[in-house]
Amino acid sequence: MNPKITLIGPGAMGEAIIVGLLSKQITLPEFIFASGPIVERGEELKAKYGIVPLTDNVQAVQQADLVIMAVKPQILKKVMRGLKGHIPAQALVLSIVAGASIQTLSEGLAHTAIVRAMPNTPAQIGEGITVWTASPSVTPEQMELARQVLTALGAEIYEEEESHLDMATALSGTGPAYVFLFMEALIDAGVHMGFARKTAEQLVTQTILGSVLYYKKIGIHPAQLRNQVTSPGGTSAEALYYLEKAGFRTALSRAIWAAYERSLELGKGLNSKPPESKGEG
Known part of the structure; x- marks a missing residue:
């Protein structure tokens, strides 16, 4: 149903997600919002894919159905401080930030519906594999949306145990x-x-x-x-x-x-x- 998807951190993996979303027709380009501090990067993605570039994270998430956290671990806490309390209650947060636990994301963003995922480099060409898990408050509909997004990057494996994501980090x-x-x-x-x-x-x-x-x-x-x-x-x-x-x-x-x-x-x-x-x- 063309969900509104906000990407926080439009780096290499972020661009891979944009490509996957569009190739699998999960949503339309005008419903993808990519937020990052470098204006030129946003304009580059707009020219290539027709998405909406922004530099204000709070503005980017206002109408989002899905917020994808794809920032570097070193700046995650700073980004979360800026976003805390601003993510719509009905939205799903999907994080690919290595090492960031569901609890850390939930407390840092003041949000409960969290999916934590660990993709790998081949995801950039749609041939990766992602291990992922979800917080208890994630709805079946949100689970399906997360699965669609991750499938756009390659194969996906859902794990009940969050500790398995650290294992996946070392292996895949x-x-x-x-x-x-x-x-x-x-x-x-x-x-x-x-x-x-x-x-x-x-x-x-x-x-x-x-x-x-x-x-x-x-x-x-x-x-x-x-x-x-x-x-x-x-x-x-x-x-x-x-x-x-x-x-x-x-x-x-x-x-x-x-x-x-x-x-x-x-x-x-x-x-x-x-x-x-x-x-x-």
């Missing part, structure tokens, strides 16, 4: 960085053997893409697929032996756990309350 949110590092290492190895870098990039990119698509189509456990391409005494067996000997699996597991612990640490800082000032006397 940070996951593209692991994949890119793996790609980089494979490409460099190809260049070391003598391939031109462009050729090595093509070989690695298509190998990874094809492997993932093959796995999705066949639908069996990755260990079985690995066994299928590992002949006794062959090249794959030799390569895998060195990877295991070097602790590849353990290093990756430890890296993900470290990212999870860091996510918890950042969340504590973001969600902590300032100490109460004590009066004199």
Whole structure:
């Protein structure tokens, strides 16, 4: 029904959301309001997509059915102070701010209908995956609207437990960085053997893409697929032996756990309350 959607923070992920909203025809361009401090950025988005740019957050949310918080974690508290008490009672707030809990958002905005989501980088081309959860006061209709928006970014998984979003931050949110590092290492190895870098990039990119698509189509456990391409005494067996000997699996597991612990640490800082000032006397 063409909901009015306000985006607070029109950065790269914010633009990806705009593209998804329009490509999935969730609403019309004139019902998308993008609010940010840089006038030129707003005008750029208006020229590209026909949305309504604003620099006043309070003005931007006045008629909103959905308010999407897409600001950087470092400025979230400042933005919430400006918006507190101004979001319409019937509106849904959807936050993609990493580490910001539902409680922090609810208290900071004086609003109860909150969806917290953790998308990842491929969402910028509609191929991401988002883990999300909702506060108890979110209505079924609002849940469906949130699902439509997140589906516009790729796949989505709803979780009852909010703690699972910190896990998702370490696994899927940070996951593209692991994949890119793996790609980089494979490409460099190809260049070391003598391939031109462009050729090595093509070989690695298509190998990874094809492997993932093959796995999705066949639908069996990755260990079985690995066994299928590992002949006794062959090249794959030799390569895998060195990877295991070097602790590849353990290093990756430890890296993900470290990212999870860091996510918890950042969340504590973001969600902590300032100490109460004590009066004199």
